Amino acid sequence: MVRFMEEENKEEATENAEIEKEIGKDDMELEKEETVKIRKSHLLSVLGAVVIVSFFILAAQAVIADTPQSNSRTVTGQVVVGSAAPVQDGKQIVKLTVQGSTYYPNPMVLKKGVPVEVQVDMTSVRGCFRGIQIPAFGVRKLVTDSDNKITFTPDKAGTFGFSCFMGMGRGQIVVQDESGQVPADVNTVAQDIQSGSSCGGGCGCGGG
Numbered sequence: 327m328v329r330f331m332e333e334e335n336k337e338e339a340t341e342n343a344e345i346e347k348e349i350g351k352d353d354m355e356l357e358k359e360e361t362v363k364i365r366k367s368h369l370l371s372v373l374g375a376v377v378i379v380s381f382f383i384l385a386a387q388a389v390i391a392d393t394p395q396s397n398s399r400t401v402t403g404q405v406v407v408g409s410a411a412p413v414q415d416g417k418q419i420v421k422l423t424v425q426g427s428t429y430y431p432n433p434m435v436l437k438k439g440v441p442v443e444v445q446v447d448m449t450s451v452r453g454c455f456r457g458i459q460i461p462a463f464g465v466r467k468l469v470t471d472s473d474n475k476i477t478f479t480p481d482k483a484g485t486f487g488f489s490c491f492m493g494m495g496r497g498q499i500v501v502q503d504e505s506g507q508v509p510a511d512v513n514t515v516a517q518d519i520q521s522g523s524s525c526g527g528g529c530g531c532g533g534g
């Protein structure tokens with residue numbers, strides 16, 4: 327009798343164990359599914375967060391890029407010189423364009439003592455970028471469709487900066503002396519490009 331009960335108990339135990347196994351399996355599968363679901367939604371929220379954070383980083387960079395401090399660059403050491411502007415009828419001819427907030431050619435390479443005629447491309451140079459000042463050579467002019475030329479004669483060799491009236495659009499001028507050399511110790515880019523008060527941070531200055 328005792329033995330019979332023992333056997334029955336054993337059988338019952340085995341059955342229970344099997345049922346438990348089954349239940350356990352189901353639970354595990356359910357748990358797995360849950361985990362996948364949670365992982366998916368977690369992934370989505372992480373992606374969302376990444377997108378939002380990237381947006382703010384880009385926005386911050388745009389703001390920083392507009393502030394004058396980040397634009398003040400200094401050129402030190404050897405002056406890298408491109409080819410000088412072509413001379414026509416005794417004038418150095420430069421076609422000036424803008425990309426982003428930079429005037430091109432960058433730098434504008436000129437010869438000392440030869441008159442310069444800057445022809446401003448009115449298609450790419452727009453808005454306040456049409457007000458151009460070159461302090462080193464006493465230039466301050468707002469070009470228009472009917473008068474898009476700026477003339478001056480570079481009377482000193484070195485590296486100089488120029489900008490729109492409020493210092494937003496920027497460019498550099500490298501002037502070679504008579505022997506084609508550019509003195510590395512003459513560099514007034516930082517002083518030449520000052521940011522004006524009327525156009526601080528993100529005004530509508532850049533528009534057409």
Ligand SMILES: [Cu+2]
Nearest residue numbers: 454492494531
């Ligand atoms: Cu401006």
